[in-house]
Amino acid sequence: MTHPVVLVGLFLVLAFQPPVDARAKRQVHDNTLELVHVIFRHGDRTPDKSVMYKNDPYINETYYPIGLGQLTNHENGFKMPEWAARVYPKIRHLAIMDYNVSTATSQLKRLSSVREFATRTLRRPNSYCPVYLRELVKALQSEPVKDFLKEHKALMEYVQENSGKPMNKLLDVFSIYQTLTAERTMNLTLPEWSKSVYPHGITEVAAKQCEIENSNAVLKRLNGGECRKRA
Structure with a gap:
């Protein structure tokens, strides 16, 4: 029988686990809570170079001194962990007690300051699970997804x-969504062409990508396994 673990993440995952001696004294039942994930993002950021599109009016903007793909408001990055501790007080209790605390994040510079919030041990995922990727490709090539792309063909064209970037798959639209959203949160004026398809339209297609990434039992298990380091 495994023992309770509480995980908190924002593409950062904080793990709180009782010390071995404390766990040995506890009686664990079949209905004992074993794992909780609270996953959230790091806060608003500047546009990321990797998802900018050819005709982006801000493509040459460096966003100095913040830089590309960096947090614009560090305070927001700390609000979510504080919210989780307030809503789930046991998280704060575990952090205060002599419990093991570890973190895991994406390999992105903008996460470093947020990661330092309450970390003792850092565990970084360094690659995607190949089994997960194969399963995801199968899901993305399924007939329902093909039908969805046909339904949104006009929007993608x-x-x-207008963007100058090929739109052949859901992930292409998702990257446009990321860039437009980052620019909007910085109060930049979005290009005129985007007004008829953003946020409505583009958001719907972008959300489909996220849905497919967790669309069956295998994908859910492997996608969640990244947080637990086992699947």
Whole structure:
């Protein structure tokens, strides 16, 4: 029988686990809570170079001194852990007690300051699980997804024509969504062409990518396994 673990994440995962001696004294039942994930993002950021599109009016912007793909408001990055501790007081209790605390994040510079919030041990995922990727490709090539792409063909062609970036799959639209959202949160004026398809339209297609990434039991198990370091 495994023992309770509480995980808190924002593409950062904080793990709180009782010391061995404390766990040995506890009686664990079949209905004992074993794992909780609270996953959230790091806060608003500047546009990331990797998802900018050819005709982006801000493509040459360096966002100095913040830089590309960096947090614009560090305070927001700390609000979510504080919220989780307030809503789930046991998390704060575990952090205060002599419990093991570890973290895991994506390999992104913007996460470093947030990661330092309450970390003792750092565990970074360094690659995608190949089994997960194969399963994801199968899901993305399924007939329901093909039908969804056909239904949104006009929107994708419109975005491709105006953005200058090929729109062949859900992930292409998701990258446009990321860039437009980052620019909007910085109060930048979005290009005129985007007004008819963003946020409505582009958001729907982008959300489909996230849905497919967790669309069956295998994907859910492997996607969640990244947090637990086992699947």
